Each structure stands twice: as C-alpha cells, then as structure tokens.
Amino acid sequence: MHYRLNTQDTNQSKEPLRVGLTRLLPVMAGEGRNVALAVFAIIISSATTLTAPLIIAYIVDRFIATNDYQGVFVWSGLLLGVFLIGLVSSYVQSRTMGGVGRRILFNLRNAIFTKLQALPVAFFNQNKSGDLISRINNDTDKINQFFAQALMQFLSNAALMLGAGVLLVSLNVRLGLAALVPAIIVLIATRMLSGWVKRASFKSLQTLGGLSGEVQESLANFKVIVAFNRLDYFRNKFAGANQANYSASVKAGVASNIFLPLYGLAANLGTLIVLAYGIILIGNGELTTGLLIGYILYVTNFYTPMRQLASIWASLQLALAGLDRISEVLALNSDMTIVPSDEVVGDAVMAFDDVSFSYSGGQDVLSDICFSLERGKTYALIGPTGGGKTTTASLMARLYDPSAGTVRLNGRDIRAFTAEERAETIGFILQEPFLFSGTVGDNIVYGNPAYADLAGGQLVDRLDEAGLSGLLKRFDQGLETPVSASGDAMSLGQKQLIAFMRAALRNPQLLILDEATANIDTVTEKLLEEILAALPAQTTTVIIAHRLNTINNADEIFFVNGGTVTPAGSMESAVDMLLNGQMQS
Numbered sequence: 001m002h003y004r005l006n007t008q009d010t011n012q013s014k015e016p017l018r019v020g021l022t023r024l025l026p027v028m029a030g031e032g033r034n035v036a037l038a039v040f041a042i043i044i045s046s047a048t049t050l051t052a053p054l055i056i057a058y059i060v061d062r063f064i065a066t067n068d069y070q071g072v073f074v075w076s077g078l079l080l081g082v083f084l085i086g087l088v089s090s091y092v093q094s095r096t097m098g099g100v101g102r103r104i105l106f107n108l109r110n111a112i113f114t115k116l117q118a119l120p121v122a123f124f125n126q127n128k129s130g131d132l133i134s135r136i137n138n139d140t141d142k143i144n145q146f147f148a149q150a151l152m153q154f155l156s157n158a159a160l161m162l163g164a165g166v167l168l169v170s171l172n173v174r175l176g177l178a179a180l181v182p183a184i185i186v187l188i189a190t191r192m193l194s195g196w197v198k199r200a201s202f203k204s205l206q207t208l209g210g211l212s213g214e215v216q217e218s219l220a221n222f223k224v225i226v227a228f229n230r231l232d233y234f235r236n237k238f239a240g241a242n243q244a245n246y247s248a249s250v251k252a253g254v255a256s257n258i259f260l261p262l263y264g265l266a267a268n269l270g271t272l273i274v275l276a277y278g279i280i281l282i283g284n285g286e287l288t289t290g291l292l293i294g295y296i297l298y299v300t301n302f303y304t305p306m307r308q309l310a311s312i313w314a315s316l317q318l319a320l321a322g323l324d325r326i327s328e329v330l331a332l333n334s335d336m337t338i339v340p341s342d343e344v345v346g347d348a349v350m351a352f353d354d355v356s357f358s359y360s361g362g363q364d365v366l367s368d369i370c371f372s373l374e375r376g377k378t379y380a381l382i383g384p385t386g387g388g389k390t391t392t393a394s395l396m397a398r399l400y401d402p403s404a405g406t407v408r409l410n411g412r413d414i415r416a417f418t419a420e421e422r423a424e425t426i427g428f429i430l431q432e433p434f435l436f437s438g439t440v441g442d443n444i445v446y447g448n449p450a451y452a453d454l455a456g457g458q459l460v461d462r463l464d465e466a467g468l469s470g471l472l473k474r475f476d477q478g479l480e481t482p483v484s485a486s487g488d489a490m491s492l493g494q495k496q497l498i499a500f501m502r503a504a505l506r507n508p509q510l511l512i513l514d515e516a517t518a519n520i521d522t523v524t525e526k527l528l529e530e531i532l533a534a535l536p537a538q539t540t541t542v543i544i545a546h547r548l549n550t551i552n553n554a555d556e557i558f559f560v561n562g563g564t565v566t567p568a569g570s571m572e573s574a575v576d577m578l579l580n581g582q583m584q585s
C-alpha cells in the first residue's frame with residue numbers, strides 16, 4: 001500500500017473557496033454555540049458601526065445647521081452609547097473566537113497525532129518525519145490563526161461591507177452605484193488571482209515541511225556526517241531546502257501582498273467619485289451636506305473592510321493550504337485492520353502459508369513461502385545481507401501484512417489478533433533497539449502493563465525469577481541507570497540487553513531476536529544463551545544471526561535468500577548454503 005504524502009505537486013489548490021470553507025466545517029464541530037455567539041456579536045458591532053454615520057448626518061443637518069447645541073449634545077451622547085455597545089460586542093467576539101481557535105488547534109493536533117499512531121510501519125518508511133512534524137506544528141497553527149483572528153474579521157468585515165453597500169445604494173442609487181464601481185473591478189481581479197495565491201501558499205508550506213525534513217535527517221545522522229566530514233554536503237542540502245522555502249515564501253508574499261495596494265487604490269477612487277459627484281448633487285439641491293458626510297463615512301465603511309478582507313484572504317488561503325496537508329494525513333487509513341477469522345489451521349505457534357511480500361513499489365522479497373514453527377523449539381534464520389531475514393521476522397510480528405498468503409499465529413490468521421494480543425504473544429528484539437528517555441527500569445517495563453506499577457525492588461525480584469537479573473550488572477546503577485533521549489549514551493550492546501530483558505520478561509510464546517547478540521561480549525552472550533535455555537519449555541525462539549556460533553543450539557536452521565526460505569537440514573549444509581549464497585550475491 002502506498003502511504004506517501006504529497007510533498008511535491010501543487011495541483012490540489014484548484015477547488016473553489018466554497019468547497020474549501022465547507023471542508024473547514026467538521027473542524028469546528030462542537031463549537032456551534034460559541035460561533036453563534038461570535039456571529040451575534042458581529043451583527044451587533046456591524047450594526048453600531050453602520051448606525052453612526054446616519055446619526056452624524058442627522059446631527060449635521062438637523063442640529064448644527066440650526067445651531068441647536070443642546071440637540072448636538074444629546075445626540076452625541078447617543079452616538080457615544082452606540083460606540084460603547086460596538087466596543088463590548090467586538091470584545092466578546094474576539095474573546096470567544098480566540099478560545100475556539102485554541103481548541104481547534106488542540107483537537108487538530110491530537111487528531112493528527114492519534115492518526116499517525118494508528119498508521120502502519122510502511123507509512124513511516126515512506127515519509128520523512130520532519131515533514132510530519134511540520135504538519136503537526138505549523139500547518140495546524142495556520143488553521144488556528146485563521147479561526148482565532150481571520151474568520152471573525154472576515155465575517156465582520158463582510159457584514160460591514162454588505163451593510164455599507166446596501167445603505168450606499170439605498171440612500172442614493174446613482175451616487176451609490178458610482179461609489180461601488182472600483183470595488184466591482186477589484187473583486188473581479190481578486191477572483192482571477194486567488195488560484196495563484198493559494199498555489200503559492202501551498203508551495204510555501206510544502207517547502208517548510210521539506211526544510212524540517214532536512215533538519216531532522218541531519219540531526220538524526222549527525223555522527224555519520226561528522227565522521228565522514230560531510231558537513232558541507234548537508235549544509236548545501238539544507239541551504240537548498242532553505243532557499244526553496246525562501247523563494248516560495250517570497251512568491252507567496254508577492255501573491256498575497258498584491259491585493260493590499262489594489263484595494264487601497266479602489267478605496268481612494270471610491271471616495272474621490274463620491275466627493276466629486278456629491279458636490280455636483282449638492283449644487284443641484286439633490287443632496288444635503290450632512291448626507292454627503294454620512295456618504296463618505298459609508299464609503300470608508302465599505303472600502304476599509306474590503307481592504308482588510310484582502311489580507312484575511314491571504315490568511316484564509318494559507319489555512320486552506322494547511323488544511324489540505326492535514327486532511328491528507330487524516331484521510332489515510334491503515335490497511336492493517338483486524339480481519340476477524342475463527343478458522344484454525346494446524347497447531348504450530350507460527351506458520352507461513354504461501355506468503356509473498358514486497359515493500360511498496362519494490363520486487364518480491366519473499367515469494368510463496370511455507371513453513372511452520374513448533375512450540376518450544378529454537379529456530380535460526382541465516383542468509384546473506386539483504387536476503388530477507390528481518391523482513392520474514394517483521395511479517396511474523398505483523399509489522400507488515402503479506403502481499404499474498406497468510407501468516408498464522410497459533411493456527412489463526414495473525415490479522416485476527418488485536419495489537420495487545422500480538423504484543424503479549426510475541427516478543428521482538430529489533431536489530432536497532434529503541435530506548436526512551438528515563439531509566440533502564442522504565443525501559444524494561446515499557447509496554448508491559450502487568451509490570452508498569454511495580455516498585456524497583458519488586459521488578460528486581462521478577463527479573464530474578466526470570467533469570468535475567470545477572471544482566472543488570474552491565475549497568476552502573478542497575479535499574480536506576482539513566483537513559484538519555486533515544487538512548488545515545490548507551491552502548492549498542494547495552495541497548496540490546498535492555499531490549500532483551502524487555503522482551504523476555506513478558507514471557508512471550510514466540511521470541512524473535514534479530515541480530516540481538518551481535519554487539520554483546522562473549523561472556524554476556526554466554527549468559528544470554530543460558531537465559532534462553534532457561535525460558536519456559538513452551539517458548540519458541542527465532543534467532544537471526546550472522547555469527548554461526550550463536551545458532552549452535554538451534555533445532556532447525558532456515559536459509560533465507562532470493563525470495564525463498566529453505567530448511568537447511570544440518571549445520572554443515574547451512575554453512576555450505578551460506579557460503580554459496582554469499583558467493584552468488
């Protein structure tokens with residue numbers, strides 16, 4: 001299955017605004033009341049703004065023209081009241097929507113992180129974690145900014161603009177229409193340019209994701225970079241990604257900034273038209289001075305929000321571009337779901353029935369493989385590098401599903417088991433064990449709910465019972481030895497010991513060790529062998545090893561290479577196969 005996210009083409013920005021806005025609706029689920037309150041506050045605040053010019057026009061024509069200062073005083077008080085109501089309602093609006101934005105940000109980040117956790121290993125093979133982090137951090141924040149600031153500004157400006165437009169035309173049709181001509185021209189231009197703006201915004205977010213990817217890759221591989229003196233190589237790669245982001249941001253900036261001067265020009269033209277035409281109308285006795293003042297205020301009330309809409313427009317495009325990138329992750333569904341099946345075939349702890357497997361887009365690593373593993377036996381997988389041993393082991397633990405055939409755990413299709421059941425039954429020690437920051441003890445009980453609440457002393461007892469406590473001597477402070485993030489301060493051998501204790505303590509039915517002893521000294525290895533020998537008689541062990549001495553105790557050896565898994569029979573023929581296989585590859 002392909003899980004690769006789009007980090008290249010920018011074709012998805014062609015949808016109309018209406019569709020984009022409806023896609024934002026599910027994000028607002030549960031916020032209906034708050035949004036309704038904010039919209040109500042917007043209506044009140046726009047109404048107060050639109051009432052003010054009428055009151056001013058009335059004061060000028062009715063009281064100032066007649067020198068009635070008491071009237072001016074009373075009506076100015078009324079005007080002040082109207083302004084105060086506007087102030088309170090716009091405060092209510094911005095406070096409510098600030099909360100909505102923060103909650104949406106919180107929920108989106110949770111949703112995307114939960115989704116990432118539900119996705120299979122193949123997804124993480126196919127995508128850079130830096131880009132994913134950027135989606136979680138940056139793209140969600142663009143949506144937060146949109147909801148916290150832009151959406152309400154968008155609505156209040158749109159309401160104001162609409163109200164002012166209607167009043168302009170209804171007070172005087174000809175003067176109103178003349179005032180709106182520049183606006184119509186600018187709106188047509190906006191419509192024509194918006195696709196370009198959204199494409200530019202999308203590209204700028206994409207390149208930001210690419211930049212995070214580069215940072216993550218070079219930080220993760222820093223030691224290799226220093227050892228091979230390739231700082232310049234990564235610096236150049238980073239500079240390239242940084243340059244791409246810079247150019248994309250410049251283009252996005254140019255695209256969104258073009259609207260501001262355009263809208264400013266329209267506003268000035270509108271005012272000029274009203275002034276010139278209004279003076280003519282006053283000369284003809286068709287308009288009063290007060291109404292002209294009111295009119296000019298309405299022109300400002302119309303064009304100022306329109307200019308603000310232009311900058312909000314850019315924020316909206318950025319939010320929609322961010323939403324595209326987030327929706328892409330949220331729309332992915334793991335194809336590694338639970339497939340109910342009660343059919344039980346055979347009683348082997350693990351069996352492969354005609355299993356074939358290829359990585360996404362690659363050739364078959366395994367073709368039509370059949371074998372079964374009996375309880376209590378020890379199996380070894382050998383074969384040349386890249387032969388498919390780790391892949392076989394990964395299929396046993398259902399890190400991947402086969403492209404064809406069935407993997408059976410205790411006779412049932414492995415896909416019928418829940419993740420918890422699988423984790424209880426199978427212990428898998430990876431080639432590169434991963435440690436979490438904390439202590440050795442924390443890492444040993446990791447993922448083992450039964451031991452999560454044990455005090456240190458009790459854990460030592462359990463390790464004793466399992467014959468594992470001897471391994472603790474390899475750590476200065478035993479269970480309390482600190483482990484730094486990603487376990488960098490540990491030797492690889494120590495990491496493998498922790499992973500071994502973690503897996504063996506669960507007492508799994510099937511224990512898979514992928515090169516788990518490759519970095520351990522001979523004395524400790526002997527100790528591990530003894531521990532393995534002392535595991536409950538029912539435990540099946542699968543050992544992947546390059547060193548032949550580690551597989552001396554195997555009951556059966558499988559040779560894995562070229563898409564096949566062949567029983568090797570004796571140790572001697574295993575050695576022959578390995579030598580032949582290595583010579584061929």
Ligand SMILES: Nc1ncnc2c1ncn2[C@@H]1O[C@H](COP(=O)(O)OP(=O)(O)OP(=O)(O)O)[C@@H](O)[C@H]1O
Nearest residue numbers: 125359362365383384385386387388389390391392
């Ligand atoms: N995540 C992956 N994506 C694509 N191809 C992969 C992936 N992991 C392994 N492969 C390919 O699958 C083949 C088998 O790899 P695998 O890791 O199973 O071999 P191996 O026998 O365990 O090798 P080694 O002894 O080096 O650990 C190789 O050709 C490898 O390039």
